[in-house]
Amino acid sequence: MKSFRRLVYPYLVWAALLIVLPMLIIVFYAFSTQGNDVIPVKITFENFIRFFSDPIFFEVLLRSIKLALITTIICILLGYPAAYIIAQLRPDSQSVMVLMVTLPQLINMLVRTYAWRGILLNTSFSPEVKVYIGMVYNFLPYMILQIYTSLSKMDPSLVPAAHDLGCNDREAFLRVTLPLSVPGIISGITLVFLPAVSSFFIPKLLGGGSYVLVGNLIENYFVTTGDWNFGSAISLIMALIILISMYFTKKFDYDKEAV
Amino acid sequence: MKKKIPYSKIYLFLILAFFYLPIIYVVFFSFNASRSLTNFTGFSMRWYQKMFKTRSMMESIYYSAIIAVIATAVSTVVGTIVAIGLSKSSRLIKQVVTQINNLPMLNPDIVTAIGLMLLFSTFNVPTGFGTLLLAHIMFCIPYVILSIMPKLRQLDDNLAEAALDLGCTPIQALYKVIIPQIKEGIVSGALVAFTMSFDDFVISYFTTGPGINNISTYVYATTKRINPSVNALSTLIVIAITLIMIVSNVIPLLRERRKKNEETA
Numbered sequence: 162m163k164s165f166r167r168l169v170y171p172y173l174v175w176a177a178l179l180i181v182l183p184m185l186i187i188v189f190y191a192f193s194t195q196g197n198d199v200i201p202v203k204i205t206f207e208n209f210i211r212f213f214s215d216p217i218f219f220e221v222l223l224r225s226i227k228l229a230l231i232t233t234i235i236c237i238l239l240g241y242p243a244a245y246i247i248a249q250l251r252p253d254s255q256s257v258m259v260l261m262v263t264l265p266q267l268i269n270m271l272v273r274t275y276a277w278r279g280i281l282l283n284t285s286f287s288p289e290v291k292v293y294i295g296m297v298y299n300f301l302p303y304m305i306l307q308i309y310t311s312l313s314k315m316d317p318s319l320v321p322a323a324h325d326l327g328c329n330d331r332e333a334f335l336r337v338t339l340p341l342s343v344p345g346i347i348s349g350i351t352l353v354f355l356p357a358v359s360s361f362f363i364p365k366l367l368g369g370g371s372y373v374l375v376g377n378l379i380e381n382y383f384v385t386t387g388d389w390n391f392g393s394a395i396s397l398i399m400a401l402i403i404l405i406s407m408y409f410t411k412k413f414d415y416d417k418e419a420v
Numbered sequence: 421m422k423k424k425i426p427y428s429k430i431y432l433f434l435i436l437a438f439f440y441l442p443i444i445y446v447v448f449f450s451f452n453a454s455r456s457l458t459n460f461t462g463f464s465m466r467w468y469q470k471m472f473k474t475r476s477m478m479e480s481i482y483y484s485a486i487i488a489v490i491a492t493a494v495s496t497v498v499g500t501i502v503a504i505g506l507s508k509s510s511r512l513i514k515q516v517v518t519q520i521n522n523l524p525m526l527n528p529d530i531v532t533a534i535g536l537m538l539l540f541s542t543f544n545v546p547t548g549f550g551t552l553l554l555a556h557i558m559f560c561i562p563y564v565i566l567s568i569m570p571k572l573r574q575l576d577d578n579l580a581e582a583a584l585d586l587g588c589t590p591i592q593a594l595y596k597v598i599i600p601q602i603k604e605g606i607v608s609g610a611l612v613a614f615t616m617s618f619d620d621f622v623i624s625y626f627t628t629g630p631g632i633n634n635i636s637t638y639v640y641a642t643t644k645r646i647n648p649s650v651n652a653l654s655t656l657i658v659i660a661i662t663l664i665m666i667v668s669n670v671i672p673l674l675r676e677r678r679k680k681n682e683e684t685a
Contacts, residue, residue, distance in 0.1 A: 168505030183535025246428040271639040272654040276442030279457035359528030
């Protein structure tokens with residue numbers, strides 16, 4: 162059976178070429194600028210200095226993080242009760258509800274966002290509110306399903322046990338149900354916050370160009386301006402932020418598990 | 421406790437209404453007689469006629485489907501082979517491949533997308549159908565491997581050895597013993613790959629070339645002005661997905677019922 166090992170080698174070459182190399186090229190572009198005819202490329206920190214010295218870029222970055230953060234919080238606040246209610250239903254109704262939550266997700270994200278554009282067209286909401294509606298709409302199902310999964314794994318005799326030991330409904334929830342559903346909330350956060358930071362078509366379609374986020378900046382520099390070096394630097398900064406926040410959520414998760 | 425139920429049902433209903441509102445909305449306005457997206461002026465099929473006449477629109481459906489089918493087939497076969505190879509590999513190789521596979525799954529899509537775009541431009545590969553397909557295969561394989569690996573871990577190593585002792589060639593052991601045992605993982609991997617590919621926008625947007633659009637990039641390109649045929653296109657997708665879901669959920673149910681009936685009879 163050892164001979165099966167060799168099956169992996171072609172994939173290593175493929176992955177090196179199509180997964181690792183592109184990342185290295187982004188790093189290369191980010192740390193260089195288009196030079197002149199004599200020196201075609203120049204290795205420099207210029208792109209990063211440009212990003213952090215202009216308050217506009219920093220503002221866009223903060224706005225993206227804020228949008229992702231608030232979207233995540235709204236998703237937890239709306240999603241937790243929904244997941245909790247689903248978990249209390251009869252088993253067959255539970256699977257029907259999970260299907261009902263999953264079904265709209267299978268329809269193309271662009272198509273659903275386009276539909277929201279029509280609904281919100283003649284409303285008086287500000288572009289920011291429209292973007293928030295679109296974001297929560299797209300990410301809420303992930304949160305509900307993650308929290309539901311952790312709630313449905315819970316031993317159903319735990320809450321009655323807490324009651325027997327003198328807890329009232331609120332205490333039983335706060336001391337038993339909620340702590341046990343934290344892993345679900347955390348995987349929900351990773352599924353909502355991380356993609357939300359980089360989203361660019363929801364703000365573009367619903368915010369109508371006036372609501373610029375990091376993802377829109379990257380798109381502009383690659384598609385419109387053609388300044389790939391600066392665009393790569395922005396992508397690298399964003400990827401780094403996401404990596405760091407992921408590290409912290411994972412760490413938090415492990416710490417919880419250790420307790 | 422009993423009193424709480426109506427409130428909770430109302431809440432669930434509101435959440436579901438929120439989820440289904442845009443879907444009902446596009447279906448409804450796809451039959452609108454006028455261009456308006458806010459006033460329903462009468463029933464008409466004109467946007468459907470227009471959709472079927474718009475070549476670029478029909479092509480986008482074709483490209484979405486064909487790319488998803490090929491990417492799913494290739495990534496499922498390759499992913500299965502790599503996963504089986506990995507299960508017999510050293511810890512180091514396993515670690516390296518898992519870490520590399522994590523990159524496209526954890527990285528924001530837009531970073532993966534521009535990485536590929538820069539790669540294609542660095543090597544002067546003209547973008548188009550080929551690069552789009554390559555990109556889709558690339559991001560699907562890690563998901564297939566991820567859904568097969570747990571099944572392989574549950575697999576008893578001695579089974580394959582026993583098959584060899586009983587005279588199977590390694591290839592026979594592969595498809596007579598190993599693959600049937602990990603079938604569930606392969607099927608769920610293929611499903612994930614198909615939906616990922618069919619729904620993808622960001623990676624397609626940066627890796628496709630002129631004239632090649634899938635549904636997502638087509639919708640994105642046409643939203644600058646109001647185009648009610650997009651509602652008709654969306655309705656088609658809604659109907660297709662609903663039919664697939666009904667069929668895939670009802671058939672197992674019927675089968676189960678028949679089994680029960682046979683048992684009682």
